[in-house]
């Protein structure tokens with residue numbers, strides 16, 4: 735039986751006369767990993783911004799766990815359990831790894847950061863547990879901004895996991911990573927999401943990641959959904975192949 739946690743219906747976003755997201759429908763099933771792929775400029779990030787509330791839809795509906803959230807402010811949508819991975823660089827690169835995770839927990843609960851409060855100590859304990867789970871425990875006292883690029887992304891994901899989102903949005907989680915770092919992050923996202931029952935919506939250019947961890951794939955092209963289904967079905971879809979063949983003769987896994 736279908737159990738949709740996030741649905742998007744007839745979603746449109748115009749920038750002036752340009753339609754970046756064009757009548758998009760999307761249904762994300764609870765507990766699944768759902769990828770949105772498409773060439774550069776397809777509208778993936780715009781779609782994600784509409785879902786998180788950082789952009790307002792021109793038209794259409796967004797329903798999160800039974801509640802209409804289209805056009806709501808990001809913090810309202812976050813309190814309903816939808817969280818986008820933090821940009822570490824903009825928040826707390828000077829804090830330690832453990833403090834960063836604790837700050838994320840506290841900020842999500844709208845508490846002020848008081849280092850002497852028992853609340854802060856509890857958040858630090860929770861942070862330590864999450865860091866062990868994601869393999870960053872040995873870096874807990876390292877200044878976040880000095881971590882390797884791959885570990886910084888792992889920390890960003892840890893910060894998001896620490897607040898136990900119902901739906902986690904990841905817009906290109908492996909951007910700028912080496913293939914080895916990419917494999918680690920993909921496995922981290924998949925295993926943590928599955929063990930915690932977190933639904934994941936991700937956009938990703940690395941097709942190995944997409945086909946390796948996703949249950950369902952939606953393909954956007956010029957703002958519209960042109961295909962969706964299992965990774966196998968999408969990979970074999972004629973329109974998807976023809977779009978990607980423009981960039982690579984026979985290796986669809988290298989392009990998105």
Ligand SMILES: Nc1ncnc2c1ncn2[C@@H]1O[C@H](COP(=O)(O)OP(=O)(O)OP(=O)(O)O)[C@@H](O)[C@H]1O
Nearest residue numbers: 749752753754772773774775776777778779780781
């Ligand atoms: N704020 C904006 N103002 C005007 N045009 C925008 C704005 N944001 C995005 N666009 C345009 O909307 C289209 C979709 O952009 P978007 O960033 O959503 O694509 P994307 O699929 O995320 O691409 P990429 O794979 O490169 O990240 C692009 O043509 C982009 O130039």
Ligand SMILES: [Mg+2]
Nearest residue numbers: 778779780905
């Ligand atoms: Mg993008």
